[in-house]
Amino acid sequence: MKDSAASTGTSSLNRVAAIESEWRQTIRKSRLQTFAWMILVSIILLGSVELSAVGKSSVDAGWIDRIASFVDRLIPDLRADALFAGRQVDGSLASWFYDLPRWLEAMRETVAMAFVGTVVGGLMALGLSFQAAANLNRNAFLRHTVRRGFDAARTIPDVILALIFAAAFSLGAVAGVLTIIITTMGSLGKLFSECMENAEMNQVDAIEGVGGNRLLQLRFGILPQLLPQILSYWLLRMEINLSVAAALGIVGAGGIGMELERAISFTEFDTYLAILILIVFCIFVIDLVSEQLRHRLIGLTQ
Amino acid sequence: MLELKNLRCCFGDVVAVDNASLSIAPGEMVGIIGRSGSGKSSLLRLINRLYVPQQGEIFWRGQSVTALKGKELRDWRGRSAIIFQQFNLIPRLDVLTNVLLGTLATRPLLPSLFKSFPAEQRARAVMELDRLGMVDTAFKRTQNLSGGQQQRIAIARAMLQDPEILLADEPVASLDPINSEIVMQSIAALNRERNITLLINLHSVDLARRYCSRVIGMNNGKIVFDAPVEELTDQEVDRIYGATSQPCQADLAPQKELKTARPAAVPPTIRGEPQLESIA
Amino acid sequence: MSAEAALIARAEAILPGAVIIRLERRIKTALAVAAFLIVFVACCYDLGLSWDVLGGGLVKMGTILGAMWPPTSGGELPRLLLALVQTLAIAVLGTLLAALVAIPLGLAAARNIVPNPAIHFAIRRFMDLFRGIPVLVWALILVAAVGLGPIPGILAIAFSDIPRLGKLFAEALENVDARQQDSLRATGSSTSGVFRFGVVPQLLPVWLSQCLYYLEQNFRAAAVVGVVGAGGIGFELEERIRIFAFDEVAFITLMYIIVVGIVDFGSERLRAHLT
Numbered sequence: 001m002k003d004s005a006a007s008t009g010t011s012s013l014n015r016v017a018a019i020e021s022e023w024r025q026t027i028r029k030s031r032l033q034t035f036a037w038m039i040l041v042s043i044i045l046l047g048s049v050e051l052s053a054v055g056k057s058s059v060d061a062g063w064i065d066r067i068a069s070f071v072d073r074l075i076p077d078l079r080a081d082a083l084f085a086g087r088q089v090d091g092s093l094a095s096w097f098y099d100l101p102r103w104l105e106a107m108r109e110t111v112a113m114a115f116v117g118t119v120v121g122g123l124m125a126l127g128l129s130f131q132a133a134a135n136l137n138r139n140a141f142l143r144h145t146v147r148r149g150f151d152a153a154r155t156i157p158d159v160i161l162a163l164i165f166a167a168a169f170s171l172g173a174v175a176g177v178l179t180i181i182i183t184t185m186g187s188l189g190k191l192f193s194e195c196m197e198n199a200e201m202n203q204v205d206a207i208e209g210v211g212g213n214r215l216l217q218l219r220f221g222i223l224p225q226l227l228p229q230i231l232s233y234w235l236l237r238m239e240i241n242l243s244v245a246a247a248l249g250i251v252g253a254g255g256i257g258m259e260l261e262r263a264i265s266f267t268e269f270d271t272y273l274a275i276l277i278l279i280v281f282c283i284f285v286i287d288l289v290s291e292q293l294r295h296r297l298i299g300l301t302q
Numbered sequence: 303m304l305e306l307k308n309l310r311c312c313f314g315d316v317v318a319v320d321n322a323s324l325s326i327a328p329g330e331m332v333g334i335i336g337r338s339g340s341g342k343s344s345l346l347r348l349i350n351r352l353y354v355p356q357q358g359e360i361f362w363r364g365q366s367v368t369a370l371k372g373k374e375l376r377d378w379r380g381r382s383a384i385i386f387q388q389f390n391l392i393p394r395l396d397v398l399t400n401v402l403l404g405t406l407a408t409r410p411l412l413p414s415l416f417k418s419f420p421a422e423q424r425a426r427a428v429m430e431l432d433r434l435g436m437v438d439t440a441f442k443r444t445q446n447l448s449g450g451q452q453q454r455i456a457i458a459r460a461m462l463q464d465p466e467i468l469l470a471d472e473p474v475a476s477l478d479p480i481n482s483e484i485v486m487q488s489i490a491a492l493n494r495e496r497n498i499t500l501l502i503n504l505h506s507v508d509l510a511r512r513y514c515s516r517v518i519g520m521n522n523g524k525i526v527f528d529a530p531v532e533e534l535t536d537q538e539v540d541r542i543y544g545a546t547s548q549p550c551q552a553d554l555a556p557q558k559e560l561k562t563a564r565p566a567a568v569p570p571t572i573r574g575e576p577q578l579e580s581i582a
Numbered sequence: 583m584s585a586e587a588a589l590i591a592r593a594e595a596i597l598p599g600a601v602i603i604r605l606e607r608r609i610k611t612a613l614a615v616a617a618f619l620i621v622f623v624a625c626c627y628d629l630g631l632s633w634d635v636l637g638g639g640l641v642k643m644g645t646i647l648g649a650m651w652p653p654t655s656g657g658e659l660p661r662l663l664l665a666l667v668q669t670l671a672i673a674v675l676g677t678l679l680a681a682l683v684a685i686p687l688g689l690a691a692a693r694n695i696v697p698n699p700a701i702h703f704a705i706r707r708f709m710d711l712f713r714g715i716p717v718l719v720w721a722l723i724l725v726a727a728v729g730l731g732p733i734p735g736i737l738a739i740a741f742s743d744i745p746r747l748g749k750l751f752a753e754a755l756e757n758v759d760a761r762q763q764d765s766l767r768a769t770g771s772s773t774s775g776v777f778r779f780g781v782v783p784q785l786l787p788v789w790l791s792q793c794l795y796y797l798e799q800n801f802r803a804a805a806v807v808g809v810v811g812a813g814g815i816g817f818e819l820e821e822r823i824r825i826f827a828f829d830e831v832a833f834i835t836l837m838y839i840i841v842v843g844i845v846d847f848g849s850e851r852l853r854a855h856l857t
Contacts, residue, residue: 048671169639206390211407283714425593
């Protein structure tokens with residue numbers, strides 16, 4: 001009896017030792033891994049600093065002065081006593097926002113660009129995403145072609161697209177709208193097709209079973225079950241496209257961005273700030289509205 | 303008259319339906335029994351042409367429907383209505399629209415896409431819903447209804463197709479006992495009153511015995527039994543379901559089976575059900 | 583016909599409003615659709631979108647696409663590769679800077695870290711306001727402020743990502759499972775111990791994966807800011823579009839798409855590994 005008790009004692013001791021050494025090994029391995037990752041990340045960071053030439057270009061003597069004078073010109077010279085005076089009075093809000101009617105006009109153009117681009121791009125995405133979903137399109141070649149198309153449309157920087165479109169359609173809102181259409185089609189197309197791959201197929205079966213053609217199968221078998229998701233993505237994209245549209249103007253594709261560009265080229269930094277405030281305000285308002293709508297849509301599904 | 307000749311259908315290596323031949327007279331009500339995976343569903347889906355047969359022919363009223371395409375195929379699907387175990391309704395649409403979707407095969411495309419249906423069809427949909435005791439739910443969203451209610455809506459949708467033959471794929475397998483009785487009776491009434499040829503997959507032998515005049519047994523994709531219901535002895539049932547010694551719970555989704563088969567055996571059954579326990 | 587009318591009448595009696603759709607309901611839907619279409623067409627008109635413009639432009643677009651074939655590096659492959667790596671470097675540094683600033687902001691905006699609701703509400707609204715400013719808008723003003731080169735690019739990416747990452751970081755913090763901290767507290771750990779073992783292990787993978795996602799996005803942003811003078815591949819592209827060297831544009835774009843694909847793939851794998 002005693003013998004066996006002693007032997008179980010030693011064997012359990014052995015087991016503890018084995019577990020402990022295993023644990024030490026695990027710890028060592030994970031530390032080693034962490035270390036290797038840290039080295040890799042440091043190399044990437046150092047490489048980035050070296051390649052982007054941050055170290056070489058930045059630090060010259062007048063650096064701080066330059067920033068200071070820039071900030072000075074960015075902040076408008078508002079005077080408290082003349083704040084609400086007319087446009088001709090220096091230091092009034094009206095003289096800061098001296099070209100407000102034209103900016104509003106440009107802002108309206110930006111909103112129109114985002115709206116038209118989102119609607120058309122979304123419709124194109126909807127039409128094509130069926131082709132990119134594995135459960136709805138068995139033709140692998142066509143499916144991959146459409147998917148790669150979506151990928152390309154998402155990847156090419158929008159500004160580059162806008163410049164190319166501007167070369168063909170001349171500078172202005174048309175180039176901007178086309179750019180937004182393409183990028184929206186790419187990103188929404190990918191999202192929509194992913195939604196569709198998760199759709200319940202028995203509804204499609206039902207419409208096929210009653211003798212509905214392909215279009216009706218998609219219309220009644222797919223669209224109703226995915227509509228809340230699709231609309232919610234669509235609205236989200238509308239928000240994103242508003243800032244895209246504002247940015248595209250900077251390279252000459254219409255809207256408020258062109259006013260920003262003009263302000264910079266005349267080095268009117270305070271004007272730039274004024275227009276920026278206008279943009280941020282508009283985006284903020286539209287975000288709020290769209291967020292409400294999206295929450296209501298999500299509420300519908302639950 | 304429905305005729306199947308040497309029908310064969312496989313998915314990859316799996317043979318779903320193997321050399322199936324049968325003929326069904328107009329107005330018959332035929333039950334198909336067999337373990338799950340025995341090819342019952344595939345057989346119905348082949349007839350409706352949701353599946354494509356690799357071999358064999360399907361005739362309806364002497365005309366082949368095996369190779370129909372496009373408009374003619376959709377037309378045939380319109381005439382051969384199918385009811386699914388999971389109802390396959392559109393949950394986010396209201397009941398009336400779901401029922402009206404039964405008319406898709408015969409309606410022009412554009413109005414259908416915009417859910418626009420003529421008054422006459424809407425009237426028919428209301429009458430069907432009324433007949434099934436579902437008219438109160440007409441404007442409700444389908445997703446909020448119970449399984450029994452949904453299956454009755456699916457029946458109404460099938461009736462809007464004005465079908466010549468009705469294929470029911472385990473219509474009551476997902477329903478509780480009371481609802482499955484209601485649904486089975488509605489389906490049987492269609493056969494009696496409108497003389498619609500009926501082919502119905504059943505998960506329970508008892509239901510087949512009580513409702514069908516003729517029973518087909520399937521095992522492993524083959525038709526192994528085809529006779530009037532009187533000849534469906536317990537030995538035959540065992541043969542259809544495979545082994546006698548081993549109860550096949552695993553194949554038969556026991557929970558569903560318990561819900562439906564047991565109470566169905568409690569009311570005065572027409573024929574004995576001693577072997578049912580081994581199946582259930 | 584009369585049988586049909588009788589059927590309709592009977593059904594309408596059973597369920598009023600189901601069979602004969604009232605005109606006002608139809609008019610309502612028609613009005614909604616019409617209003618949308620009118621707004622849409624008005625917008626198109628306002629933007630100068632017409633079939634003429636589109637047709638003429640498409641013809642020119644055809645010429646441009648034709649000029650893209652065959653893509654060529656113009657004998658400057660090493661320079662282009664360097665620009666591409668530079669763009670990636672701008673993205674990495676921009677993301678790093680953004681993450682470093684976003685961490686304290688995220689901490690301050692998290693409900694379970696800062697109990698004072700006024701503070702985290704204010705910080706969140708502040709971040710919401712800045713979230714809408716596109717990276718190109720930042721880049722334009724920063725180039726004006728600090729001059730051409732990669733620094734305004736890095737800063738632009740950082741500025742535009744700080745509020746976005748800050749918000750995500752705060753949300754991740756709020757989603758940390760408090761039970762793990764409770765169990766650590768129950769074993770008598772110090773506050774720092776609770777943070778180290780109860781919060782960090784849950785938080786770090788989420789934050790890292792969010793940073794990686796933003797790194798992917800910033801590779802695209804870094805190309806965009808290059809166009810207004812922040813160096814890298816965007817600058818090279820812009821230059822070539824201005825001189826209509828579309829065969830080289832096509833080459834650079836293809837190269838860029840492939841590298842983006844590789845970076846996305848690697849980052850996705852890493853993120854899947856992390857979460």
